[in-house]
Amino acid sequence: MNGWLTFWTWALLIGLSFFAVVVITVTIGGLRDIRDMLRSLKAGGNDPGFDPIVAARDEDTPGSG
Amino acid sequence: MNFGSNFTALDWAIVAVYLAGTAVVGVLASRYVTNMADYVVAGRSLKSYLGVASMIGTEFGLVSVATAAQLGFTGGLSALHLGILGLVVTLAVGLSGVVLVPLRRAGVMTIPEFYERRFSRGVRVFGAAVMVLAGVTNIAVFVPVSARFLAGLTGLTDPLHVNLFMTGLVVLVFAYTALGGMVSVIIADYLQCVFMSAALLLVCGIAVYTLGWGNITSTMTAVHGEAGVNPLHEAGFGPTYLVWMAVVAFASCALWQTTVIRACSAEDERTVKRVITGSAVAFMGRQTIPILLGVCALAYVAGNPQMRAYFLPGGGKPDSETALMALPAMLANMLPAGLIGLVAAGMIAAFLSTQDSYMLCWSAVFVQDVVAPCTAEPLSTAARLRLSRLFLLVEAVITVVFGLWYPLSQRVWDYMAITGAVYFVGAASVLVLGIYWRRASTVGAYLAIATGFGAFLGLDPVQRLLGIKVPAEQLGLSLIGLSFVAMFGGSLLFPDKRDARRPAADRSAAT
Numbered sequence: 001m002n003g004w005l006t007f008w009t010w011a012l013l014i015g016l017s018f019f020a021v022v023v024i025t026v027t028i029g030g031l032r033d034i035r036d037m038l039r040s041l042k043a044g045g046n047d048p049g050f051d052p053i054v055a056a057r058d059e060d061t062p063g064s065g
Numbered sequence: 066m067n068f069g070s071n072f073t074a075l076d077w078a079i080v081a082v083y084l085a086g087t088a089v090v091g092v093l094a095s096r097y098v099t100n101m102a103d104y105v106v107a108g109r110s111l112k113s114y115l116g117v118a119s120m121i122g123t124e125f126g127l128v129s130v131a132t133a134a135q136l137g138f139t140g141g142l143s144a145l146h147l148g149i150l151g152l153v154v155t156l157a158v159g160l161s162g163v164v165l166v167p168l169r170r171a172g173v174m175t176i177p178e179f180y181e182r183r184f185s186r187g188v189r190v191f192g193a194a195v196m197v198l199a200g201v202t203n204i205a206v207f208v209p210v211s212a213r214f215l216a217g218l219t220g221l222t223d224p225l226h227v228n229l230f231m232t233g234l235v236v237l238v239f240a241y242t243a244l245g246g247m248v249s250v251i252i253a254d255y256l257q258c259v260f261m262s263a264a265l266l267l268v269c270g271i272a273v274y275t276l277g278w279g280n281i282t283s284t285m286t287a288v289h290g291e292a293g294v295n296p297l298h299e300a301g302f303g304p305t306y307l308v309w310m311a312v313v314a315f316a317s318c319a320l321w322q323t324t325v326i327r328a329c330s331a332e333d334e335r336t337v338k339r340v341i342t343g344s345a346v347a348f349m350g351r352q353t354i355p356i357l358l359g360v361c362a363l364a365y366v367a368g369n370p371q372m373r374a375y376f377l378p379g380g381g382k383p384d385s386e387t388a389l390m391a392l393p394a395m396l397a398n399m400l401p402a403g404l405i406g407l408v409a410a411g412m413i414a415a416f417l418s419t420q421d422s423y424m425l426c427w428s429a430v431f432v433q434d435v436v437a438p439c440t441a442e443p444l445s446t447a448a449r450l451r452l453s454r455l456f457l458l459v460e461a462v463i464t465v466v467f468g469l470w471y472p473l474s475q476r477v478w479d480y481m482a483i484t485g486a487v488y489f490v491g492a493a494s495v496l497v498l499g500i501y502w503r504r505a506s507t508v509g510a511y512l513a514i515a516t517g518f519g520a521f522l523g524l525d526p527v528q529r530l531l532g533i534k535v536p537a538e539q540l541g542l543s544l545i546g547l548s549f550v551a552m553f554g555g556s557l558l559f560p561d562k563r564d565a566r567r568p569a570a571d572r573s574a575a576t
Contacts, residue, residue, distance in 0.1 A: 001286065001291055001294055001295075004142075004143075004294035004295050005142070005282055005286075005294055008142040008143075008145055008294060009278070009282075011145060011148075011149065011353075012145070012353065012357060015148060015152075015349055015350070015353045016266065016269065016350075016353065016354070016357075018346055018349075019262070019266070019346050019349065019350040019353070019354070020262075020266055022117070022121075022343065022346040022347075023121070023258065023259070023262040023263075023266075025114070026114045026115075026117045026118040026121070026258065026343070027118070027258075027259050028114075029113070029114030029115075030114045030115045030117075030118040030255050030258075032114070033112040033113070033114045033115035033116075034115055034251075034252060034255060036112060037112070037115065037248075037251070038097060038248075041097040041248065042097065
């Protein structure tokens with residue numbers, strides 16, 4: 001039982017530390033990504049004027065199902 | 066049973082400021098949505114850090130906190146196997162890119178879209194209908210579970226006040242999701258990831274410091290014995306449950322539409338891998354942190370005679386339903402005014418970030434993959450947006466109404482796994498074999514998807530109605546096996562005639 005307790009204690013310590021580091025990293029990097037995403041959307045997305053859902057629907061072969 | 070709360074007017078003010086900020090984000094984000102691709106996948110402009118933040122926000126919901134804390138309370142530290150499985154399985158999926166990279170390469174936005182390209186329009190509509198049924202049933206417990214948690218945390222005792230508060234939250238989610246679609250969901254998720262993670266890590270530190278690690282572990286082993294630390298112990302979770310949870314972990318990160326929609330929102334295939342690999346920590350954290358808090362709550366209630374009598378009657382094993390209230394009871398009494406408001410805002414953030422993504426996801430699938438393929442004329446973008454917003458409203462009503470009468474008599478985590486299985490049991494074989502096996506056929510896909518309905522037998526009220534008792538993990542694993550048998554058998558017995566003449570669209574995903 002003590003072996004399992006030691007294992008979970010270390011797993012928690014490492015896991016929570018890792019989680020904290022990732023959250024701090026994405027908090028900083030995410031701000032930059034939000035700015036880029038909004039710029040990209042304002043410019044019309046990765047492919048301006050292309051709506052893949054409508055395009056896929058138009059290209060489909062009807063009655064295949 | 067109410068044990069009081071340190072929640073004050075200051076805490077309500079903190080919550081109100083946070084909710085107002087979220088509403089503003091939704092209104093501002095709506096200005097960036099001009100077509101359905103912006104609305105559903107944010108114009109495919111999602112980058113790595115924001116993708117990971119959004120994934121943490123979505124997958125780390127209040128319902129995850131409540132259910133994992135329930136597991137920690139009723140199962141002890143051995144429940145942490147869920148966090149380890151989440152980490153390992155998600156890392157494997159992220160590093161290999163299995164399933165998700167081919168889907169992104171195919172340029173689809175939803176899994177049923179892939180079904181049509183690979184099999185037929187009928188499979189797309191059938192698969193999407195099953196997915197929406199499973200998804201809406203799955204999120205139906207989010208509101209009642211979250212309501213209990215927030216009522217315990219804030220000290221709200223009048224059920225009318227609780228219902229009004231939760232209805233207000235659902236209306237807020239509906240409003241900002243309907244306005245800004247994926248753009249507002251991603252930005253709101255980012256804010257919620259930051260807010261909620263900070264709040265939960267802080268609470269972990271305070272709980273362990275206040276209660277003492279030695280006291281926490283000795284109380285847990287006194288209540289649960291060896292099963293509290295050994296996940297393989299038959300009196301606890303056991304090996305079959307662990308295998309089932311590994312399957313659920315794979316489904317969560319590779320098959321579940323809310324994850325897939327983020328992979329499909331990524332700007333390229335490399336970003337897909339980075340987002341999923343980075344999100345492995347989210348899949349670990351969403352279990353690990355609340356399970357630790359659930360174990361802390363066990364130690365806390367054991368040290369309080371009034372709470373001990375309620376949560377651990379006769380010194381025996383904790384009951385699943387009452388265990389849901391143990392963590393909020395601890396937080397409400399342990400944290401000081403001001404801090405408890407920040408934690409409540411973090412918890413509400415967790416509720417919103419999951420509810421928004423799930424509601425958007427199922428409404429998008431319903432419109433794109435159930436309604437649109439059945440219309441004679443192609444639907445315009447405006448019509449799709451209108452329909453999507455209408456279905457969001459329907460979902461909001463269903464989640465509130467369903468939550469009022471469904472009994473939470475089984476562990477909520479098991480309820481979520483089994484309702485999710487209605488969809489992912491079929492999707493596992495249809496996606497995996499559809500991508501990696503050229504002979505997979507339309508009939509095989511229909512049969513495999515249909516096996517998912519068997520998962521409803523795992524729900525506690527259904528089992529009581531039929532007078533049967535089958536453990537959820539045994540049922541789930543059997544159905545997964547059955548779906549692969551159905552897919553192989555159906556494909557070999559009824560191969561697609563078009564397989565030989567229509568390789569291009571299919572193989573774009575299959576390479």
